Amino acid sequence: MFTLFILPDSQSYCDLRLKWTRKYFCVPDQRHCLRQQMQWILDNKDSLNGTLVLHEGDLTQTNFEIEWQLGCEWFQKIENHIPYVLCTGNHDQGFEPHPPEGISQYSNRRDSLIDAYFPPARFRRNPLYDYGGNFRGSSSNYFIFFEADGLRFMVIILEFMPRDEVIEWANGIVSAHSGHRCIVLTHGLLDKKGNRDLHGYNYAIEGNGAQEIWDKLLRKHRNIFLVLCGHSHGEARRTDEGDDGNLVHQVMANYQFWGKGGDGWMRILHFYPEEDRIDVKTYSPVLDRYRHGPSSKFTLPYPMSGSRISVFQGLSG
Structure with missing residues (x-):
């Protein structure tokens, strides 16, 4: 058994610039929530055979220096103990306080401070990482490898509403590493009902919507088995067949409007290769509670058993 730790949208925890969480929802400073999540990961990674931490985007509220600084400080807590990856959300790029009428304040432009605080060199120079590469020298789109229980995996990280050239790059990367699971x-894919929808906002950037991401990338590769996203509010999941008959699980979690800005809820994915299953749990280190409803605790079937250099969906690895 090995474990992945999933951190959903955390913008409420580092809403330091405009303090909208406090202004509109009467929620006090919640920066302790992500700090407690990181400490819990450190305290439990060995007993749970923790392999990787994945942040689903919207680390910041307004793509502002003090918010990135705070997020960077939190990730430094686990920096040399367990690998992590993070994607850019709509709040992490191109914030505009006063956009034209009808246009979202978020993702008005592609510019993001992610490379100032999480540059590719930060991952390349860390011996914990098997860093694969990136798109045009940026941490907005990159990929890594990891091995667990004799199985070879890769994680490809995509920007919010990825551009056509990013989709083309990703297709090439996934095809070139077809022996990796x-x-x-990526930040946005499912809405709270499990539909492939980016939640109806009018973003000024040009890029691919959720259905386009599925059609142009996700369905085309039989080694893609899991897509993790946030953005929409709540929990949702769906499973669809790819073009080769493989199952592609799509799982969304975002708790920013639950309790006090999210209450530290996170996802824990336990992989059981010998039993061909992934158990998904939802836990808050802040509240020290698990959620037990069917949208919070469930099992995903996924073939992993056989040879430890195993065969899956017709592929080695």
């Missing part, structure tokens, strides 16, 4: 991490 592939997880895709």
Whole structure:
């Protein structure tokens, strides 16, 4: 058994610039929530055979320096203990306080401070990482490898509403590493009902919507088995067949409007290769509670058993 730790949208925890969480929802400073999540991961990674931490985007509220600084400080807590990856959300790029009428304040432009605080060199120079590469020198789109229980995996991280050229790059990367089991991490894919929808906002950037991401990338590769996303509010999941008959699990979690800005809820994915299953749990280190409803605790079937250099969906690895 090995474990992945999933951190959903955390913008409420580092809403330091405009303090909208406090202004509109009467929620006090919640920066302790992500700090407690990181400490819990450190305290439990060995007993749970923790392999990787994945942040689903919207680390910041307004793509502002003090918010990135705080997020960077939190990730430094686990920096040399367990690998982590993070994707850019709509709040992490191109914030505009006063956009034209009808246009979202978020993702008005592609510019993001992610490379100032999480540059590719930060991952390349860390011996914990098997860093694969990136798109045009940026941490907005990159990929890594990891091995667990004799199985070879890759994680490809995509920007919010990925551009056509990013989709083309990702297709090439996934095809070139067809012997690796592939997880895709991107901020927006599902709405709270499990539909492929980016939640109806009018973003100024041009890029691919959720259905286009599925049609142009996710369905086309038989080694893609899991897509993790946030963005929409609440929990949702769906499973669809790819073009080769493989199952692609798509799982969304975002708790920013639960309790006090999210209450530290996170996802824990336990992989059981010998039993061909992934158990998904939802836990808050802040509240020290698990959620037990069917949208919070469930099992995903996934073939992993056989040879430890095993065969899956017709592929080695």
